[in-house]
Amino acid sequence: xxxxxxxxxxxxxxxxxxxxxxxxxxxxxxxxxxxxxxxxxxxxxxxxxxxxxxxxxxxxxxxxxxxxxxxxxxxxxxxxxxxxxxxxxxxxxxxxxxxxxxxxxxxxxxxxxxxxxxxxxxxxxxxxxxxxxxxxxxxxxxxxxxxxxxxxxxxxxxxxxxxxxxxxxxxxxxxxxxxxxxxxxxxxxxxxxxxxxxxxxxxxxxxxxxxxxxxxxxxxxxxxxxxxxxxxxxxxxxxxxxxxxxxxxxxxxxxxxxxxxxxxxxxxxxxxxxxxxxxxxxxxxxxxxxxxxxxxxxxxxxxxxxxxxxxxxxxxxxxxxxxxxxxxxxxxxxxxxxxxxxxxxxxxxxxxxxxxxxxxxxxxxxxxxxxxxxxxxxxxxxxxxxxxxxxxxxxxxxxxxxxxxxxx
Amino acid sequence: xxxxxxxxxxxxxxxxxxxxxxxxxxxxxxxxxxxxxxxxxxxxxxxxxxxxxxxxxxxxxxxxxxxxxxxxxxxxxxxxxxxxxxxxxxxxxxxxxxxxxxxxxxxxxxxxxxxxxxxxxxxxxxxxxxxxxxxxxxxxxxxxxxxxxxxxxxxxxxxxxxxxxxxxxxxxxxxxxxxxxxxxxxxxxxxxxxxxxxxxxxxxxxxxxxxxxxxxxxxxxxxxxxxxxxxxxxxxxxxxxxxxxxxxxxxxxxxxxxxxxxxxxxxxxxxxxxxxxxxxxxxxxxxxxxxxxxxxxxxxxxxxxxxxxxxxxxxxxxxxxxxxxxxxxxxxxxxxxxxxxxxxxxxxxxxxxxxxxxxxxxxxxxxxxxxxxxxxxxxxxxxxxxxxxxxxxxxxxxxxxxxxxxxx
Numbered sequence: 159x160x161x162x163x164x165x166x167x168x169x170x171x172x173x174x175x176x177x178x179x180x181x182x183x184x185x186x187x188x189x190x191x192x193x194x195x196x197x198x199x200x201x202x203x204x205x206x207x208x209x210x211x212x213x214x215x216x217x218x219x220x221x222x223x224x225x226x227x228x229x230x231x232x233x234x235x236x237x238x239x240x241x242x243x244x245x246x247x248x249x250x251x252x253x254x255x256x257x258x259x260x261x262x263x264x265x266x267x268x269x270x271x272x273x274x275x276x277x278x279x280x281x282x283x284x285x286x287x288x289x290x291x292x293x294x295x296x297x298x299x300x301x302x303x304x305x306x307x308x309x310x311x312x313x314x315x316x317x318x319x320x321x322x323x324x325x326x327x328x329x330x331x332x333x334x335x336x337x338x339x340x341x342x343x344x345x346x347x348x349x350x351x352x353x354x355x356x357x358x359x360x361x362x363x364x365x366x367x368x369x370x371x372x373x374x375x376x377x378x379x380x381x382x383x384x385x386x387x388x389x390x391x392x393x394x395x396x397x398x399x400x401x402x403x404x405x406x407x408x409x410x411x412x413x414x415x416x417x418x419x420x421x422x423x424x425x426x427x428x429x430x431x432x433x434x435x436x437x438x439x440x441x442x443x444x445x446x447x448x449x450x451x452x453x454x455x456x457x458x459x460x461x462x463x464x465x466x467x468x469x470x471x472x473x474x475x476x477x478x479x480x481x482x483x484x485x486x487x488x489x490x491x492x493x494x495x496x497x498x499x500x501x502x503x504x505x506x507x508x509x510x511x512x513x514x515x516x517x518x519x520x521x522x523x524x525x526x527x528x529x530x531x532x533x534x535x536x537x538x539x540x541x542x543x544x545x546x547x548x549x550x551x552x553x554x555x556x557x558x559x560x561x562x563x564x565x566x
Numbered sequence: 567x568x569x570x571x572x573x574x575x576x577x578x579x580x581x582x583x584x585x586x587x588x589x590x591x592x593x594x595x596x597x598x599x600x601x602x603x604x605x606x607x608x609x610x611x612x613x614x615x616x617x618x619x620x621x622x623x624x625x626x627x628x629x630x631x632x633x634x635x636x637x638x639x640x641x642x643x644x645x646x647x648x649x650x651x652x653x654x655x656x657x658x659x660x661x662x663x664x665x666x667x668x669x670x671x672x673x674x675x676x677x678x679x680x681x682x683x684x685x686x687x688x689x690x691x692x693x694x695x696x697x698x699x700x701x702x703x704x705x706x707x708x709x710x711x712x713x714x715x716x717x718x719x720x721x722x723x724x725x726x727x728x729x730x731x732x733x734x735x736x737x738x739x740x741x742x743x744x745x746x747x748x749x750x751x752x753x754x755x756x757x758x759x760x761x762x763x764x765x766x767x768x769x770x771x772x773x774x775x776x777x778x779x780x781x782x783x784x785x786x787x788x789x790x791x792x793x794x795x796x797x798x799x800x801x802x803x804x805x806x807x808x809x810x811x812x813x814x815x816x817x818x819x820x821x822x823x824x825x826x827x828x829x830x831x832x833x834x835x836x837x838x839x840x841x842x843x844x845x846x847x848x849x850x851x852x853x854x855x856x857x858x859x860x861x862x863x864x865x866x867x868x869x870x871x872x873x874x875x876x877x878x879x880x881x882x883x884x885x886x887x888x889x890x891x892x893x894x895x896x897x898x899x900x901x902x903x904x905x906x907x908x909x910x911x912x913x914x915x916x917x918x919x920x921x922x923x924x925x926x927x928x929x930x931x932x933x934x935x936x937x938x939x940x941x942x943x944x945x946x947x948x949x950x951x952x953x954x955x956x957x958x959x960x961x962x963x964x965x966x967x968x969x970x971x972x973x974x
Contacts, residue, residue, distance in 0.1 A: 166823035219807040257831040273901040286830025399836030415574035422694025423665040427805030
């Protein structure tokens with residue numbers, strides 16, 4: 159009998175996509191589904207960057223340089239300068255989405271059996287890349303009561319072993335929306351230096367910070383050798399389908415090693431690089447409108463959630479996600495029930511059970527992630543659905559009114 | 567000290583790209599370099615498929631389905647039907663180039679430490695993907711004297727162990743241009759069934775067969791569970807930079823497993839999928855012109871090579887590569903010398919040393935790969951350079967006139 163590999167068997171299925179068949183069935187019944195379950199924004203991709211592709215005069219769509227077109231890397235140097243990151247084109251490898259940057263980081267810095275610490279809840283696909291690379295994810299828990307702030311450094315130190323090689327952070331965070339403060343970033347720096355760890359910094363949501371200052375891992379002084387920045391244009395320019403990201407590092411050994419992996423797959427997507435290059439020429443004011451829109455959505459979403467009986471949602475400082483605690487028995491069951499058995503005025507809402515974002519078994523059972531990627535009217539309607547659903551859901555759990563911790 | 571991973575250290579650098587600095591230096595001296603070293607065709611990408619992207623009216627470039635847009639997979643079903651491959655959209659995963667299809671195949675079917683048999687010389691990047699997946703490549707040698715025909719089945723049986731899980735073939739072949747006959751494909755089938763092996767079939771050059779019949783691994787009866795087809799539009803439509811490929815398999819367990827890896831990286835490139843979809847609508851006659859062009863180039867190249875003193879080049883049945891044996895001491899030295907010390911009428915030629923395509927140390931030292939991706943005039947001029955270079959090269963080896971084996 160032909161066998162599937164062990165890593166193939168262990169590879170986790172996407173926790174976000176497993177509810178899709180239920181959503182499809184609901185739609186077939188004529189129910190409108192508000193998709194707050196995935197990070198696919200409704201914001202228009204800037205017409206100027208799509209037009210750059212429409213106007214291209216290329217005759218042969220050739221392989222680009224394995225590190226990406228030099229012209230695009232030069233443009234990115236300008237972009238990074240604007241966000242306070244000083245690098246050269248020879249410190250950038252253009253990747254196929256942020257996904258490939260993460261995979262390259264794992265391949266270059268970690269051996270099979272090595273461990274990577276990730277504050278949970280975390281972006282579920284880190285599990286998939288870790289599985290592909292044979293790396294073990296060690297979660298440490300951040301708490302909804304603190305708005306998902308960085309766990310105490312003592313929690314990191316408790317789990318650090320000789321196999322620990324890296325920490326992954328994502329700020330502003332998917333799935334929590336939490337934005338690490340300068341103090342938290344400095345604390346991460348100290349622990350990386352003390353224990354000789356790589357800091358993988360996923361900064362996909364850099365542009366969307368609403369409260370507080372954005373601090374990149376690349377802003378930290380004296381951490382140049384440790385930092386591997388994983389970046390993407392997916393969220394920045396609402397261009398998720400372009401599949402264009404970047405691995406950025408000042409560590410030459412990591413860069414040279416990542417280049418070998420980059421050469422093996424020849425080059426990143428060519429048409430997307432035309433878009434990416436044009437994006438750097440957008441006026442600085444481009445971000446004003448989407449940022450204001452996301453901020454208004456956040457405020458509406460968080461206010462609506464916290465006004466519901468037994469619901470607690472800390473106010474996220476960035477990105478376009480929030481995690482809410484609901485008075486429910488089981489978030490997987492609840493999210494499926496919303497699609498399978500519930501409707502309110504022929505409408506329902508699709509949410510992501512938070513269980514998929516925790517590495518620790520059993521956590522997230524009364525939490526859901528909401529992506530505020532729909533307009534204000536849709537968010538209001540979705541919150542009407544959720545409020546009504548929480549009244550009707552058979553697995554409702556009666557709770558004391560949650561103490562809302564002082565966030566920051 | 568921060569360390570690079572072992573797999574990162576072991577990851578091979580691209581053997582084709584290591585001569586690039588010498589080519590750049592030659593160009594700076596004003597020498598024209600004929601690039602016969604890489605498989606980047608000069609053939610125009612069909613304007614109709616680039617126009618499909620130019621005309622796109624999308625407003626938001628969203629993630630596609632992780633398996634690729636259903637509309638594209640439906641189109642591909644039509645395409646495959648035309649080449650005698652009967653499949654459904656649920657047996658196709660659209661990938662980021664053929665590269666990702668190869669990586670997914672390794673991840674899904676092989677454990678770290680498992681072995682994959684590949685007839686050598688072979689596409690050098692298989693080494694890179696094997697390294698990423700922790701898989702051991704076991705080469706068996708095909709001989710220039712037979713035109714690089716399939717090695718005897720006994721050679722496979724000699725190296726099969728309990729760790730052998732797959733065979734990789736590429737027909738028509740990169741780097742040899744050899745096209746496996748039906749008998750050879752049937753022999754591969756028998757050995758895969760007898761020893762319970764996957765057959766990874768890289769069919770990037772399917773459209774370019776000049777002599778003999780094209781036989782896909784998917785044409786073989788009774789091998790459905792074993793075959794994983796790795797495909798790409800890179801060469802088919804001269805769209806290497808699109809980064810659009812496919813993994814095709816009727817083995818549901820492999821498919822479902824590959825889908826988990828596909829979901830982790832979210833989706834394949836979106837703009838390229840628009841191109842890919844339009845490509846299926848090109849008239850069947852589209853391939854006539856590039857195929858005739860490649861055939862004329864092959865005939866010219868092979869004739870010119872075999873007319874040179876001490877040179878032997880078997881006539882390749884497909885793709886756009888040929889491997890030639892030259893009367894030289896060391897192909898790496900020779901290819902570097904061509905760029906560093908040689909010119910003829912201010913021109914030189916860049917070739918790929920065949921050493922990079924062999925897994926067995928020491929082989930390929932008197933062989934080079936030539937990609938006939940330039941027009942007839944350029945090929946003639948490049949052959950003038952080569953002929954002249956072979957007269958002047960200090961490491962020339964005097965040899966008996968090679969017996970040209972009867973090919974097929």
